[in-house]
Amino acid sequence: MFINRRAFLGTTAALTATLASPTITRAQSRPHVVVVGGGAGGATAARYIARDGAGAVDVTLVEPQRIYHTCFFGNLYIGGFYDYDDLGHGYGALASDYAINVVHDWATGVDREAQTVTLAGGATLPYDRLVLSPGIDFVEESVPGWSVAHQGRMPHAYKGGTQVELLRAQIAAMPEGGTYAMVAPPNPYRCPPGPYERISMVAHYLRENNPTAKILIADPKESYSKQGLFEDGWERHYPGMITRIGPDMGGNAIEVDPEAMTLTIDGVVENVDVCNVIPGQRAGQIAFAAGITDGNWAPVSAYDMSSRIDPNIHVLGDSAAQGAMPKSGFSANSQAKVAANAILAALTDARAFPARYANTCWSLIDTEDGVKVGATYEASDEGIVSVDSFISQVDEDAETRAATYRESLDWYEAITTDMFV
Amino acid sequence: MRAVRSGLAALALAAFAAAPPPAQAEGDPARGETLFRPCAACHMIGEDAVHRVGPHLNGLIGRAIGLAAGYEFSETLAAAGAEGALWSEATLDRFLAGPREYFPGTRMVFRGIRSDDDRAHLIAYIAQTGGVAEAQTAGQGTAPDPEVASIVALEGDVAYGAYLSSECTACHSASGGEDIPAIRGLAPSVFVTGIVAYRNGTREHQVMNTVTRRLGDEEIAALAAYFASAE
Known part of the structure; x- marks a missing residue:
């Protein structure tokens, strides 16, 4: 696409040869960028650096999964609005059309002194610039009684893929009139409207398939994203089905028992059929291994998404503490473009342009009832700050809501193309 | 009316000053006539031409996009014309290269012409046979912003x-x-x-x-x- 076939074949042959040796040596003169994590941040960054670098930079993308299932739109799959297979995306085009060296392995360590990344398979990748976009991991003991070992019985379904399939299967297997419970996460977490879009999609599924079933939410937060829009929608579409227990009623004092399938809220034990535990979150493990975290997240400069602890490392998306942007796939994709421009400007003679960011989060409440929230952002010394914003209105007409939903379908196609094609 | 016309002409000129020069070969109207045959299934041009499935193409060059009287255009084309966009040889060239890419939402069922030369021939034929726009069709009084x-x-x-x-x-x-x-x-x-x-x-x-x-x-x-x- 942006390089000719011969150049691409040559590059691949060279990389294959070096991959055979335990240590991948730095290409003679071309600077090397290693990107860890092939999601909305990492795949976009790798693609933009390779594309705009036009062969001047070697790009290696480290991602354990061969097929990446987006976390965004996972709720639409749960509701029956999107096919599971359509959430999956491969890395073939990034390898073949952009000559990105795609390595399916886990990054386990970063030696910031030597500027190398260690992989679980034993290889060591040298870098001039490192991009970490590992998404989220969970805070241990955030939900009493739950650990990752219990995710088979009480799924989080808050990373794309298998967990989302599991949650949908559990909901489908609920007994008639049964209870789906969600333990909602504390701030900050990935995709602020995500848990509540999920509630909407579970409610949609249950209304169609198990209409006497109940939904119970234990929520440690007093308020949440698009709350007015969701509550209005739940009242209109799913009256009497959804109960949310906020912190005033003990939603922040809970415990789960995965063996007994119980959720205890402020001492009151509830028997539940599905328990969707979305724990507290922190940066992906590799950010901790690299030693660039402060608390649960990796602080970055708003000007180029570079780590405030090591400017040769850029952190994108959920793992970054950047200021005002929500943790979302859209945000990660936006941040990746700023980082890609800054990295190319640092490593090649490309021009550097000022950082600018944007985000929109669409949520589906029921069939053709879509809402959105979004903002534009810019850099400041303190962090990313909002310039301007918008949100759907409660009194919008049906056509506006339907158009918002249809627009989200086009956005999904566009952003996944922007990441993978 | 006169002021409006010259204003539109200035807009059309300015519009393409910023763009890289489109690959426009010198078109041969005679060859264009042959190329026009499939177009004629929907479009009339020349004496007594009227709207059919597609609008007639008399006076197309210089005409406001999507605004020929008596024809109902897709929203996309109508919106472009309402905002002052004109058909010029350059816009026509881009449109004919990929109608749906250039104007997503166009109702014209046509994949486009890849060859730069063929588009030039066709445009030369349309310009020669259909002539240029008359004042009253250009913009219908809409001044350029x-x-x-x-x-x-x-x-x-x-x-x-x-x-x-x-x-x-x-x-x-x-x-x-x-x-x-x-x-x-x-x-x-x-x-x-x-x-x-x-x-x-x-x-x-x-x-x-x-x-x-x-x-x-x-x-x-x-x-x-x-x-x-x-x-």
């Missing part, structure tokens, strides 16, 4: 536009969707009129109003130059 004209007259920084465009491509794919159109390859006059309408709020869309409100004239010109050049 001076704000649009001043932005179109700026020389856009293509590299900056490429960077800025990455904000657009999160939602606008190259092929376009059902509701979010493709914007690659849009003529600068069409692109700028659209963006300015969103920035002013005369065209309403929450996302587009928000993202355009922070665009300065230089940035719009940069984006227009980039998208016009993008394949």
